[in-house]
Amino acid sequence: MILPIYIYGQPVLRKVTRDIDPGNYPNLKELISNMYETMYAADGVGLAGPQVGLEDRIFVVDLAPLASAEHPEFKDFKKAFINAHITDRSGEELLVEEGCLSLPGIHEKVPREDKICITYLDEDLQPHDETYEGYMARVIQHEYDHLDGIMFIDRLSPLRKRMIKGKLTNMEKGKVACDYKIKPVR
Ligand code: NI
Numbered sequence: 001m002i003l004p005i006y007i008y009g010q011p012v013l014r015k016v017t018r019d020i021d022p023g024n025y026p027n028l029k030e031l032i033s034n035m036y037e038t039m040y041a042a043d044g045v046g047l048a049g050p051q052v053g054l055e056d057r058i059f060v061v062d063l064a065p066l067a068s069a070e071h072p073e074f075k076d077f078k079k080a081f082i083n084a085h086i087t088d089r090s091g092e093e094l095l096v097e098e099g100c101l102s103l104p105g106i107h108e109k110v111p112r113e114d115k116i117c118i119t120y121l122d123e124d125l126q127p128h129d130e131t132y133e134g135y136m137a138r139v140i141q142h143e144y145d146h147l148d149g150i151m152f153i154d155r156l157s158p159l160r161k162r163m164i165k166g167k168l169t170n171m172e173k174g175k176v177a178c179d180y181k182i183k184p185v186r
Contacts, residue, residue: 002181004053005038005101005102005183006102006183007185010053010183012050013050013051013102014149015050015055017056019057019083022125032058034052035080038181040062042180043065045063047060049147050149051101053183057083057147058080059147061140062077062079063075063136066135081120081143082123084144086116086144087118089113093112094138098152103151103153106167112138112141114134117130171184173185
């Protein structure tokens with residue numbers, strides 16, 4: 001089932017999420033399946049709980065659409081991250097363009113560290129403690145930020161923030177157009 005994606009201005013996008021109790025979370029598999037379906041329908045590569053209105057510590061990623069000769073490893077990078085916690089960030093800080101399904105029409109270069117360590121449960125509730133680098137680390141950090149109520153626009157320079165102010169004001173007023181199912185402010 002395709003869920004509506006919450007748009008900037010919706011308060012849930014600013015909430016710090018809580019760990020879920022995986023043994024006591026009805027329809028977890030169904031939720032994950034709906035999150036993938038919602039993400040694919042919107043041509044995204046990542047989607048976090050707050051973007052579908054949930055204050056739960058969960059996100060999904062599928063980098064397959066970005067697979068290339070240079071990055072064949074993206075083809076099989078489809079994962080759910082439950083109760084994710086980044087335990088270390090290191091490496092060079094790089095500026096790379098990002099977008100977000102909750103911020104339609106905004107694409108900006110975002111500074112992020114190049115390497116992370118993260119603990120999480122996968123969708124079969126198996127625990128993992130892994131290290132990621134490069135674009136994988138970037139996408140994970142973007143989605144992880146959503147779990148802490150942070151959006152990529154928060155990481156921009158004051159100048160770039162001023163440049164997108166008008167678009168954000170429109171979104172806060174519910175003025176937003178996109179070709180996927182959304183839940184605007186009003
Ligand atoms: Ni996002």
